[in-house]
Amino acid sequence: MVETPRYRRVMLASADVIAFVPTTDLDRARGFYEGVLGLPVTEDDGLALALNAHGTMLRVTTVRELTPSPYTVLGWSVASVAAVHDLAARGVVVARYEGFEQDEQGLWTAPTGARVAWFTDPDGNTLQLTQLPR
Numbered sequence: 001m002v003e004t005p006r007y008r009r010v011m012l013a014s015a016d017v018i019a020f021v022p023t024t025d026l027d028r029a030r031g032f033y034e035g036v037l038g039l040p041v042t043e044d045d046g047l048a049l050a051l052n053a054h055g056t057m058l059r060v061t062t063v064r065e066l067t068p069s070p071y072t073v074l075g076w077s078v079a080s081v082a083a084v085h086d087l088a089a090r091g092v093v094v095a096r097y098e099g100f101e102q103d104e105q106g107l108w109t110a111p112t113g114a115r116v117a118w119f120t121d122p123d124g125n126t127l128q129l130t131q132l133p134r
Helices: 026-036 083-088
Strands: 018-023 041-044 048-053 056-062 072-077 115-120 126-131
Touching: 018 026, 018 072, 026 041, 026 048, 026 056, 083 115, 083 126
Parallel strands: 018 056, 072 126
Antiparallel strands: 041 048, 048 056, 115 126
């Protein structure tokens, strides 16, 4: 009988998270994530970008084909969801979704009291700003 090796238990609670977002056009994605969202690029190897998202590494990775997911893939907790107005001034359009009662500015209030604004990147990935209740 072959004994299964015991694996060391991996604890990820203290490990840094790396977020990933796909793109079909790295230059276009860089213009958006760096130029519009203001995330500093820390590395660009021609296949992927590494950006500093307030201490979390965001890797925007080139893929051949992309079918955007119909849900949020990346979001930020913000002090005020009104930050979406700054993004709107840079050309970002707040997304509207059927079944969500969004106000005239496109903001939705969740049952928890969180305020949410959705928008997409140039590849159609859904991004989100969330103002958590105090």
